[in-house]
Amino acid sequence: MSVCGAARCRGAVRSILQQNRAVCSHTSGSAVEGIREKLQAFSGGSVELQKQRDSGVALLTLNNPARMNAFSGSMMLELEQRVRELETWTEGKAVIVQGAAGTFCSGSDLNAVRAIANPHDGMKMCEFMQNTLTRLLRLPLISVALVEGRALGGGAELTTACDFRLMTSDGVIQFVHKHMGLVPGWGGAARLVRIVGSQNALKLLSGAKKVDPDFGKQMGLVDEVLHCSSGEGNALAHAEQWLSPFIKGPAPVIQAVKRVVVSGRELPLAEALQTERSVFGTVWGGPANLKALALKPKHK
Numbered sequence: 588m589s590v591c592g593a594a595r596c597r598g599a600v601r602s603i604l605q606q607n608r609a610v611c612s613h614t615s616g617s618a619v620e621g622i623r624e625k626l627q628a629f630s631g632g633s634v635e636l637q638k639q640r641d642s643g644v645a646l647l648t649l650n651n652p653a654r655m656n657a658f659s660g661s662m663m664l665e666l667e668q669r670v671r672e673l674e675t676w677t678e679g680k681a682v683i684v685q686g687a688a689g690t691f692c693s694g695s696d697l698n699a700v701r702a703i704a705n706p707h708d709g710m711k712m713c714e715f716m717q718n719t720l721t722r723l724l725r726l727p728l729i730s731v732a733l734v735e736g737r738a739l740g741g742g743a744e745l746t747t748a749c750d751f752r753l754m755t756s757d758g759v760i761q762f763v764h765k766h767m768g769l770v771p772g773w774g775g776a777a778r779l780v781r782i783v784g785s786q787n788a789l790k791l792l793s794g795a796k797k798v799d800p801d802f803g804k805q806m807g808l809v810d811e812v813l814h815c816s817s818g819e820g821n822a823l824a825h826a827e828q829w830l831s832p833f834i835k836g837p838a839p840v841i842q843a844v845k846r847v848v849v850s851g852r853e854l855p856l857a858e859a860l861q862t863e864r865s866v867f868g869t870v871w872g873g874p875a876n877l878k879a880l881a882l883k884p885k886h887k
C-alpha cells in the first residue's frame with residue numbers, strides 16, 4: 588500500500604474508533620470499573636479469537652460448553668477485548684461468530700444473573716454489553732453469526748449484532764426473555780426491529796417464539812440455511828463458502844464497503860453522505876482502483 592493510501596486508511600480507522608469512543612464515553616469511569624469488577628468475579632469459559640491471515644476471516648468462538656456457551660461475567664469482559672483487537676485488524680475482511688461444541692449461546696450465565704439481580708447492576712451490565720455489541724456491529728469487517736444449535740436470550744441478541752445470520756438445518760433462535768420476566772437489554776430489541784420490522788419483532792418478543800430456519804428466512808432474520816446439522820463439524824466450512832463471494836478482493840475495499848453500509852444504516856442522510864465521501868476518498872486512486880483501471884475489466 589502507498590504511503591498516501593496507508594495514511595487515508597489510518598484516517599478511516601481513526602474515525603471508526605472515534606465513533607466507538609463516543610458510544611463508550613457514557614460508560615467510562617468508575618461506574619464501568621465497578622461493573623467490570625463484578626463481572627470478573629463470575630468466571631468460567633472463554634471467548635477465543637483466531638485471525639486467519641490467509642483468508643482475512645477471523646473466528647470468534649464462545650467457549651463454555653458445560654453451560655451451552657452461556658456468557659459468564661469474565662466472558663463478557665473477554666468479548667470486549669476481542670472486539671477491541673478486531674477494531675484495529677487492518678488486514679481483516681470478515682468475522683464469523685460461533686459457539687463451541689455445536690451450539691451457539693444460551694444467553695447470560697444464570698448464576699451470574701442471580702448474583703447481580705438488582706436493577707443498578709443489571710443496567711450497568713446491559714450498558715457494558717450494549718457498547719460491546721454496538722462496536723461488534725460497527726466493525727469494518729463483514730460479520731456473520733453462525734447459529735448451530737440454540738441461540739437463546741442474550742445469545743439471540745448477539746446474532747442481531749452481526750451483519751448476517753446463517754443457520755444449520757436444526758438451528759433455533761429464540762428471544763426467551765419474556766419467559767424469564769425480562770426484555771432484551773443488550774440492544775437486541777432495537778436491532779431486531781431494524782432487521783425484521785416492528786410487527787415481526789413484537790411477535791418474536793411477546794411470543795418468545797422459536798425461530799427455526801424456515802421461519803427465520805421467511806421473516807428475514809436468517810440469511811441462509813446451511814445444509815448440514817449442528818455439531819457435524821462442517822458448518823464452519825459451509826459458512827466460509829457462503830461468505831467467500833462477499834470478501835473477494837482487497838481488505839481495504841471490503842472494509843470501505845462495510846463502512847459506507849454502517850454509516851448508511853446509522854446516520855442521518857446528510858451525515859451518511861458526508862461519511863460516504865470520506866470513505867470513497869480512501870479507495871479512489873488507491874491500489875485496487877488503479878489496478879482495475881489498468882485492466883479495463885468488462886462487467887458482463
Ligand SMILES: CCCC(=O)SCCNC(=O)CCNC(=O)[C@H](O)C(C)(C)COP(=O)(O)OP(=O)(O)OC[C@H]1O[C@@H](n2cnc3c(N)ncnc32)[C@H](O)[C@@H]1OP(=O)(O)O
Nearest residue numbers: 653654655657693694695696697698739740741767772773
Ligand atoms: C439480557 C440477557 C438475558 C439472558 O440471556 S437470560 C438467560 C436466557 N437463557 C436461558 O434461560 C437458558 C436456560 N437453559 C435452557 O433452556 C437449557 O439449558 C438449554 C439451553 C435449552 C439446553 O437444554 P439441554 O440440552 O436439555 O441441556 P441442559 O439443560 O442439561 O444444559 C446443560 C448445562 O448447561 C447449563 N446451562 C444452560 N444454559 C445456561 C445458562 N444460560 N446459564 C447457566 N447455565 C446454563 C445447564 O444448567 C446444564 O448444566 P448442569 O448440567 O445442570 O450443570
